[in-house]
């Protein structure tokens with residue numbers, strides 16, 4: 396669904412095939428150049444999509460942003476910066492992962508270390524998936540640092556595996572047009588035509604976008620779709636860290652759309668994915684970062700986490716329905732209650748997902764009833780929200796989440812006649 400099927404913008408007849416990947420090479424990330432690179436993404440999609448922190452390894456999942464250039468519409472994919480991982484680089488990445496994760500996941504040190512060690516390859520898998528599904532690849536190199544061994548390695552890898560795709564070599568940080576030509580000339584040896592650009596000043600980015608558009612295929616799109624036809628309800632998946640939000644998303648879409656790990660704080664950006672439900676209805680699923688207590692986030696001093704939580708709140712605001720995920724064994728915590736309050740305050744539709752249902756021992760027919768009583772008792776603000784039980788790692792119960800979300804969304808958008816509204820307001824129904 397996601398690939399090649401962007402929604403339409405009224406008045407546009409042609410859409411260009413989506414997917415243009417900008418992937419950052421690892422050395423650039425480790426040099427702390429991500430800030431500039433991310434600005435480059437911002438130049439493309441506008442606004443403030445990706446978390447931008449001058450700290451390596453922040454982006455982990457694939458991040459999609461819709462972009463326009465002239466009459467053309469396409470999707471830009473931002474990825475983590477791992478494409479080629481040598482042993483020494485992998486070690487650095489492990490250290491980074493250790494130093495930047497939240498660390499309240501309750502797993503043993505050995506499991507944690509093993510999970511951290513797997514992180515670079517998982518980020519790399521996400522980056523490769525983005526390259527795989529893209530029509531155009533922008534290979535971004537650093538014009539100020541000059542040609543590096545990693546550039547050569549990546550160019551070889553791209554030529555070997557993706558010669559059928561349009562690959563554009565963009566030499567970033569060429570602020571001065573005259574000097575830029577000199578800076579770029581060094582990269583001819585990669586066997587691709589280097590294009591000097593500056594994400595900072597915007598120099599050359601127009602030309603780059605012209606190249607991008609010429610490399611994209613055309614998709615016919617029906618003209619003048621009305622608002623109702625283009626409206627796609629959004630479901631935000633929110634909850635405390637490590638409750639299984641990403642696992643639910645992956646189980647629903649049937650692929651590793653986001654990285655799942657026992658380390659809490661794995662998801663950082665809010666990840667949007669279009670999804671078609673069993674009855675053909677489309678949804679946008681928004682996977683969000685785990686939300687810890689405000690005081691805990693503040694005392695951790697992590698800017699990345701603070702921004703992640705901010706994105707999660709924005710995810711709630713952008714959504715129509717929120718799936719509040721709680722962990723079965725932990726039952727309702729104070730933080731779950733706080734998140735529930737937030738959802739209620741935002742006026743969103745909601746369902747409660749009790750995930751990791753498999754971890755409850757000796758279940759019988761009464762278990763869900765007892766559980767429900769407890770949830771109702773402790774989450775009074777969401778009395779009206781349906782409850783769904785799931786075991787995301789086995790894909791059990793996840794389809795019920797969509798069914799419940801769809802019902803909530805329909806109820807939420809139901810139009811009431813004036814007379815019913817008057818009756819409600821006047822308290823005829825006992826409200």
Ligand SMILES: Nc1nc2c(ncn2[C@@H]2O[C@H](COP(=O)(O)OP(=O)(O)OP(=O)(O)O)[C@@H](O)[C@H]2O)c(=O)[nH]1
Nearest residue numbers: 637638639640641642656660661662685751786787
């Ligand atoms: N037993 C069990 N484990 C699960 C289930 N769902 C997820 N997990 C495990 O819980 C851990 C966290 O899963 P994630 O999907 O990454 O959790 P998350 O809520 O997205 O985590 P953050 O990104 O940290 O907020 C992983 O080790 C998963 O394998 C489930 O239904 N049952």
